[in-house]
Amino acid sequence: MVLKVYGIAASRASRPLWLLEELGVPYERVPVDYRTGATRQAEMLAINPNGHIPALDDEGIIVWESMACTLYLARKYASHGGLNLGAQNLTEEAELLRWSFWVMTEVEKDALSVLMHRMAMPAERRDARLAEQAEKRLAVPLRVLEAHLATRPWLAGDRFTVADVNVASIVSWIRPAPQVLAVFPAVSDWLQRCLDRPAQRRVRTMASAESKIA
Ligand SMILES: N[C@@H](CCC(=O)N[C@@H](CS)C(=O)NCC(=O)O)C(=O)O
Missing domain, CATH: 3.40.30.10 (Glutaredoxin)
Known part of the structure; x- marks a missing residue:
């Protein structure tokens, strides 16, 4: 089956x-x-x-x-x-879980607000104020991600893993507010490499x- x-x-x-x-x-x-x-x-x-x-x-x-x-x-x-794409050892398991839970709890709600209120909803239902508030809050977790990616190409271990799939899937929702990502060069570069994958x-x-x- x-x-x-x-x-x-x-x-x-x-x-x-x-x-x-x-x-x-x-x-x-x-x-x-x-x-x-x-x-x-x-x-x-x-x-x-x-x-x-x-x-x-x-x-x-x-x-x-x-x-x-x-x-x-x-x-x-x-x-x-x-x-x-999974963990090779317990250290990597901790990293995959940590980043996956982090993105769901610290980023997803505000990233979805950006996506909806900057792009996905019909223009008459969008609320720019909700988008702006979400964008402001997102700077906090994005700073954490930027610091992590400043010294390594991928989130966990030294290769592309499920952590990159999970985190990039949500961070990509912020792209309709390019000014938010623009101040985080390591995040922007990593996101582009994730999205360019065949x-x-x-x-x-x-x-x-x-x-x-x-
Ligand atoms: N936390 C859930 C959220 C799932 C979710 O809300 N999915 C949406 C589509 S992206 C859905 O099925 N919505 C239909 C509904 O709520 O009726 C997950 O990550 O799988």
Whole structure:
């Protein structure tokens, strides 16, 4: 039974999709669209009772929460295709967990405000004040990220890992406010290197193909 990923690519499902594309693991995508109410249908609620995407069904192992999905996949496919995006030892495990929890709790909410109020919502529903407040708060965690990346190319270990997937997936939401990222050169350079990866480009292509269909 092939691994199933529930969710359209233009959503937080892009996180596990990016990881799978990096590793070259075969999967089947069930493009459940959160904009149509499909995540709240009985069939999806049976998989994720929260009514959200993404979710994975890995031969009966159900995983939801996007970063639980990426961390699970990185561990399961740690030696797949010559690329290890998971931890090689406990020190790296600590780093992957630390950065993943950090970005969810310290960055995601404000990054989403920037994305919504600077770009994603229809212009008449955007509130520039909410975006400005979020941008101001984001300088605090971005300073932490900048200091970390000033001395190393990737977040954990000495290679691209699931920590980079998780953190870049959220920090990229701040791009509609370029002035916020511009004062953090190490973050900007690292983010660009993450987004230039062929696997990430493939996920963006999937996402734009789907928005043309929708
Ligand atoms: N913390 C969750 C959030 C999941 C989430 O909110 N997903 C959105 C799409 S990006 C969704 O499914 N929304 C549909 C809904 O809430 O009805 C995660 O990271 O997986």
